[in-house]
Amino acid sequence: MPHRTNYYDDADLARFGEIARGAPDLAKKFFDYYGAVFAEGALTTREKSLIALAVAHALQCPYCIDAYSKDALEKGSNIDQMTEAVHVACAIRGGSSLVHGVQMLNHADSLGM
Amino acid sequence: MSRILATLEKRHALLAGGRAQRERLARVQLARTFEDALSSSGLLPLLATGVEILQINVGKRCNQTCRHCHVDAGPDRKEVMPRAVLEACLSFLERYRVPTLDITGGAPELHPDFREIVGRAADAGAHVIHRCNLTAILLPNYSDIPALLASRAVEIVASLPYFQARETDTQRGEGVFAESIEALHLLNSLGYGTGGDLRLNLVTNPVGTFLPGNQRELEAHWKHEMLRRYGVVFDNLYTITNMPISRFLDFLDERERTEEYLTRLANAYNPAAAAGVMCRNTLSVGYDGTLYDCDFNQMLDLPVESAVTRTIFDASMQQLAYRAIATGPHCFGCTAGAGSSCGGSVA
Ligand code: SF4
Ligand code: SF4
Numbered sequence: 001m002p003h004r005t006n007y008y009d010d011a012d013l014a015r016f017g018e019i020a021r022g023a024p025d026l027a028k029k030f031f032d033y034y035g036a037v038f039a040e041g042a043l044t045t046r047e048k049s050l051i052a053l054a055v056a057h058a059l060q061c062p063y064c065i066d067a068y069s070k071d072a073l074e075k076g077s078n079i080d081q082m083t084e085a086v087h088v089a090c091a092i093r094g095g096s097s098l099v100h101g102v103q104m105l106n107h108a109d110s111l112g113m
Numbered sequence: 114m115s116r117i118l119a120t121l122e123k124r125h126a127l128l129a130g131g132r133a134q135r136e137r138l139a140r141v142q143l144a145r146t147f148e149d150a151l152s153s154s155g156l157l158p159l160l161a162t163g164v165e166i167l168q169i170n171v172g173k174r175c176n177q178t179c180r181h182c183h184v185d186a187g188p189d190r191k192e193v194m195p196r197a198v199l200e201a202c203l204s205f206l207e208r209y210r211v212p213t214l215d216i217t218g219g220a221p222e223l224h225p226d227f228r229e230i231v232g233r234a235a236d237a238g239a240h241v242i243h244r245c246n247l248t249a250i251l252l253p254n255y256s257d258i259p260a261l262l263a264s265r266a267v268e269i270v271a272s273l274p275y276f277q278a279r280e281t282d283t284q285r286g287e288g289v290f291a292e293s294i295e296a297l298h299l300l301n302s303l304g305y306g307t308g309g310d311l312r313l314n315l316v317t318n319p320v321g322t323f324l325p326g327n328q329r330e331l332e333a334h335w336k337h338e339m340l341r342r343y344g345v346v347f348d349n350l351y352t353i354t355n356m357p358i359s360r361f362l363d364f365l366d367e368r369e370r371t372e373e374y375l376t377r378l379a380n381a382y383n384p385a386a387a388a389g390v391m392c393r394n395t396l397s398v399g400y401d402g403t404l405y406d407c408d409f410n411q412m413l414d415l416p417v418e419s420a421v422t423r424t425i426f427d428a429s430m431q432q433l434a435y436r437a438i439a440t441g442p443h444c445f446g447c448t449a450g451a452g453s454s455c456g457g458s459v460a
Contacts, residue, residue: 044330073319075326076334078277 046075054089116286120187131414154384158437165394168215171224181361198402201425215242220249235265247296268312306347325352351457356446378445386452389459
């Protein structure tokens with residue numbers, strides 16, 4: 001294994017399956033579950049792909065952003081829909097910070113006069 | 114995003130010729146060849162199962178210059194199927210009672226004898242498919258074509274990469290989407306795509322270097338969007354993979370993505386799709402009468418392998434029906450994922 005200078009390497013995405021080198025039973029369970037989650041169900045695979053894209057942005061995972069940008073296009077979504085999904089992630093991230101401001105107010109109220 | 118671009122041929126581009134394209138594809142290092150993949154699924158040699166569809170490419174002239182075009186078609190192309198070849202195609206169709214005539218190009222309407230081909234093939238009892246780019250039927254001098262197609266119950270397979278202008282115009286030229294919707298309204302008003310005998314199928318192909326999605330799911334999504342946004346109805350949606358040939362290959366090279374794209378196609382090899390590739394029941398004729406296993410091989414200058422019958426003039430069904438098909442790395446485009454053919458996915 002050559003010495004690596006970057007934590008992230010796009011070629012590592014394709015090596016995800018190598019995680020099964022240790023604890024293969026758990027890896028199998030995970031990948032089976034993962035496959036089942038993304039299969040068509042009450043939601044279409046296109047809708048699931050957009051959700052995955054949004055979550056990838058909330059988590060800021062470059063592997064998932066890479067994978068689900070491509071996947072969303074392949075599932076027939078367009079740039080407007082994908083951007084709206086990212087805005088949903090952004091709104092929830094921002095909103096979830098801001099709504100905690102109510103806790104701040106509660107503390108301030110209970111500490112204040 | 115201009116409407117018309119120069120073809121590879123006009124630009125004297127390196128990849129203008131079929132042989133140069135095959136040499137380019139051969140330089141891509143893949144984990145296994147297409148023939149190895151076929152062999153692993155017990156499909157080597159790949160054999161035809163009969164000729165159910167005669168697909169004739171009546172010429173490379175087109176009023177558009179789509180960036181992915183595997184024909185390198187455009188207004189500057191001069192190739193037009195001559196009368197003698199046409200007659201030989203129609204006589205082959207009649208003699209062997211081939212069920213379907215599939216007319217492609219270029220824009221087939223631009224062929225001076227297009228109307229006659231449709232009429233005679235329909236008279237001969239063949240099911241006729243017209244591969245339509247939607248904008249050609251709006252050109253002056255072609256306004257009679259939609260009604261003619263309807264009167265002969267010709268099936269229309271129309272290209273529309275996406276249900277929005279931005280994506281469609283990026284691939285096909287500025288203004289193409291708006292005209293396509295106008296043409297679809299016209300076809301709907303004639304009864305096309307309304308669930309009766311006048312079949313109107315749309316073809317979508319990715320606007321980029323990715324693969325097409327699930328055809329059934331996309332069809333439902335498209336039907337909803339086309340009706341909601343534009344009031345357009347159609348019968349089926351076919352998903353087609355961009356073939357690494359001609360202008361799309363040139364585009365891949367320009368983006369330095371040829372290796373990645375070919376690898377992606379090869380990794381997505383699906384034996385079920387391989388068993389259903391369209392060359393197995395199709396015979397393709399070039400504008401000059403040369404026989405090919407498919408329109409893609411035609412553009413790669415890769416004729417049928419049969420040593421005896423090389424042109425439509427001496428075409429013998431006996432020799433062609435169960436022929437071995439000439440394959441190459443480009444064939445991974447037909448076998449990736451759910452597969453891809455002129456009739457959409459195959460697996
Ligand atoms: S893809 Fe079809 S419409 Fe576009 S340039 Fe080629 S032949 Fe013409
Ligand atoms: S490219 Fe042509 S010969 Fe190759 S698999 Fe596809 S249809 Fe058959």
